[in-house]
Amino acid sequence: MSSASASQALGSPPLAPPAEALRRGRPRNSVGSWPLIDRAAYMLCWAVGIGLCVAAGAIVALMLVKGIAYVRPNLLFTSPGVGATQATSGGFLDPIVGTLLLGGLGVLIAAPLGVAVAVWLGEYGRPAPLARAVESGIEMIAGAPSVVLAIFGLLMFSRPFLAFLSQTSAGGSVFGRSFFTAGAMMSLLALPLIVGATREGLAQVPGHVREASYALGKAKITTIRKVLLPSVRRNIAGGVTLGLGRIIGDTAIVVILLGATLHLEGAGGAPGLSTLRGTGGTLTSYVKYFSPAGEGNQAEKAYAAAFVLLLMVIGLNALVTRITHERRGMFERMMAWSWLPFWNTRNEEDVV
Amino acid sequence: MSPARPPRARRIAGGAAPTIIEPRPLPPPGASPDATTGLQGAAGLPAGPGLAGGPATRTFPQNGHAAAHAAIPSAPTSALAPTGATVERMAIEGVWLAYGDRWVVRDVNLPVRQGEVLALIGASGSGKTTLLRSLNRLTEITDGATRAGRITLDGEEIETMEVNALRRRISMVFQQPNPFPMSIYENVAYALREEHPPKGRRRRRSRKELEPEVIAALQRAGLYEEVASDLDHPALRLSGGQQQRLCIARGLAVKPEVLLLDEPCSALDPISTATIEKLIVELRSDVAIVIVTHNLQQAMRVADHVAFMHLGELVEYGPSAQIFGAPRNQRTRDYVGGVFG
Numbered sequence: 001m002s003s004a005s006a007s008q009a010l011g012s013p014p015l016a017p018p019a020e021a022l023r024r025g026r027p028r029n030s031v032g033s034w035p036l037i038d039r040a041a042y043m044l045c046w047a048v049g050i051g052l053c054v055a056a057g058a059i060v061a062l063m064l065v066k067g068i069a070y071v072r073p074n075l076l077f078t079s080p081g082v083g084a085t086q087a088t089s090g091g092f093l094d095p096i097v098g099t100l101l102l103g104g105l106g107v108l109i110a111a112p113l114g115v116a117v118a119v120w121l122g123e124y125g126r127p128a129p130l131a132r133a134v135e136s137g138i139e140m141i142a143g144a145p146s147v148v149l150a151i152f153g154l155l156m157f158s159r160p161f162l163a164f165l166s167q168t169s170a171g172g173s174v175f176g177r178s179f180f181t182a183g184a185m186m187s188l189l190a191l192p193l194i195v196g197a198t199r200e201g202l203a204q205v206p207g208h209v210r211e212a213s214y215a216l217g218k219a220k221i222t223t224i225r226k227v228l229l230p231s232v233r234r235n236i237a238g239g240v241t242l243g244l245g246r247i248i249g250d251t252a253i254v255v256i257l258l259g260a261t262l263h264l265e266g267a268g269g270a271p272g273l274s275t276l277r278g279t280g281g282t283l284t285s286y287v288k289y290f291s292p293a294g295e296g297n298q299a300e301k302a303y304a305a306a307f308v309l310l311l312m313v314i315g316l317n318a319l320v321t322r323i324t325h326e327r328r329g330m331f332e333r334m335m336a337w338s339w340l341p342f343w344n345t346r347n348e349e350d351v352v
Numbered sequence: 353m354s355p356a357r358p359p360r361a362r363r364i365a366g367g368a369a370p371t372i373i374e375p376r377p378l379p380p381p382g383a384s385p386d387a388t389t390g391l392q393g394a395a396g397l398p399a400g401p402g403l404a405g406g407p408a409t410r411t412f413p414q415n416g417h418a419a420a421h422a423a424i425p426s427a428p429t430s431a432l433a434p435t436g437a438t439v440e441r442m443a444i445e446g447v448w449l450a451y452g453d454r455w456v457v458r459d460v461n462l463p464v465r466q467g468e469v470l471a472l473i474g475a476s477g478s479g480k481t482t483l484l485r486s487l488n489r490l491t492e493i494t495d496g497a498t499r500a501g502r503i504t505l506d507g508e509e510i511e512t513m514e515v516n517a518l519r520r521r522i523s524m525v526f527q528q529p530n531p532f533p534m535s536i537y538e539n540v541a542y543a544l545r546e547e548h549p550p551k552g553r554r555r556r557r558s559r560k561e562l563e564p565e566v567i568a569a570l571q572r573a574g575l576y577e578e579v580a581s582d583l584d585h586p587a588l589r590l591s592g593g594q595q596q597r598l599c600i601a602r603g604l605a606v607k608p609e610v611l612l613l614d615e616p617c618s619a620l621d622p623i624s625t626a627t628i629e630k631l632i633v634e635l636r637s638d639v640a641i642v643i644v645t646h647n648l649q650q651a652m653r654v655a656d657h658v659a660f661m662h663l664g665e666l667v668e669y670g671p672s673a674q675i676f677g678a679p680r681n682q683r684t685r686d687y688v689g690g691v692f693g
Contacts, residue, residue, distance in 0.1 A: 206528065206530070208526045208527070208528055208530050209530045209532070211490060211493070211524075211526065212524075212526055212530045212532075212599065212602075213532070214490065214493065214519065215488060215490060215519055215523060215524035215526075215603075215612075216519065216520070216523060216542070216543045216602065216603070216606060217515075217516040217517065217518075217519040217520035217523075217546070217547060217606065218516065218542075218547060219516060219547050222547060226532070226534075226542060227532045227533070227542075230532070230533045230534065231532075231533045
């Protein structure tokens, strides 16, 4: 038989299988047939998973119930007042501003630093012993309790040569507490997350993409700036958002390095600079202050502030999920993230 | 021609005298279809050594499965329309390449000529990709890679040239389509922006300045018609074949003298492959092309000269018709006949 007639005899199949040939459902491998130990482990996994969901749900539900009961829109827009009762102690505008300021400052320091460290580690990594030392240094910072970082920061920023970052008392001793100093230490909390996310992204960029850029006569640094960093923008944004979440959720550094005051207390001088060199508080320190364990002891205020804080953190987490989950069209939306440093902003508007 | 470099003719004049090579010799008389029986049988290749009479018989259908098996008449004449005189652009002389202490390319001598396509064929691990990557000094980015021998571009040794300038003269397209995460326009414009522009030219040229060059490059790569209205769309949204043509456009935008193609179609469907092969054949008159391919039929379709490499050695080099029609070496005969691969 010639090959032509053979192919005719076979014919070409239809584009979809006939309906009766479709297998309904998937073949099932019942758990009941597993060995006992496997079944037990399987059940344990289920139990732990459900337990975590219940715990998370309970926290959110409790804060929701308590929070909604006490949160009032005007609380968001009034400064804390001095008063022993709910009616007179005002809202938490200052802590919200403080949270945003501190988060912004921390990310502003951590993002460029973290991306730079990640690029150096991932793309250069020479000299190798130094790179290894930096890697373990970052791991150490990631593992250090924030209260340790806070104490270290207080010691460091109380040195006279760093006096410009905070206030100096009449006696000449440096206060060491300000948005600047707290922001600097907060950036250490975010740094490992940003470094990790960026490195992970860089590792995923295939080698031939780098080579394609070199093959066009581009230097390594141009390749990093124009090809690699735009490729990992999603990872960087994810790391930054996670880091921001860590910063706004931290209390120890606020208490020790920011003063945990109810109001933003400027240090005097130029308006913006005055605030940044001055002390203040955040939602976390506000919650601590007004919790039954704190000096304020007005639980309703604490619940309301905690509710707002929780909403902020959940919002950030949702943002991370959105950013990091690969989805069709996500890339284009991410192109709008040109506010982050190191961004290839030129012609970005062409792409969106 | 961009004013970035001295005109081509002058550079050639400055280097070694260009070798004007006679138009490709016709295959030896013995290269009849009968000589390729092994080739037809085992490898299931189309009848005849895949040599068409001229441009009229080289068909690249734009759609349908026919594109995958472009009709190749059995007449064993010239494979491709002769492009007239060929000019030697690069000379590979006694080149050895090693990763660590393993020599993966051993004493290879080859000419790279403008006006023809040179195909490097051979089994995996034969060193053909390494050889290709050494032509634009991309092997240098691999730790522990060493090279011996001489590679010249227009008579000038590539070792002595500034590497980024060299890579703009010898550009490369990779196996996987790898557009950068930018718009289609930006992908080409990125290539056009020089690291060290000549005096009097800004490093960041405006879109107005660059657009004609970008469009010209896209047109040369046969992509412009398909993307004309979407120049600002992300390049990653294009199909695989379009992405690969964008990579070719990017490579052509810098107006290279040599274009290196590292299995450019292995990740593509038959229709995209046909389009790109057609493009390669069209481009060879103004740029020297070296293509690495695993696909023997592809080498037959596009190459004027073929170099067969095996375990780092150049086993046989000759006109496509001779390599596929009447290989002189037993190993070549076995490889093109499908005995190993």
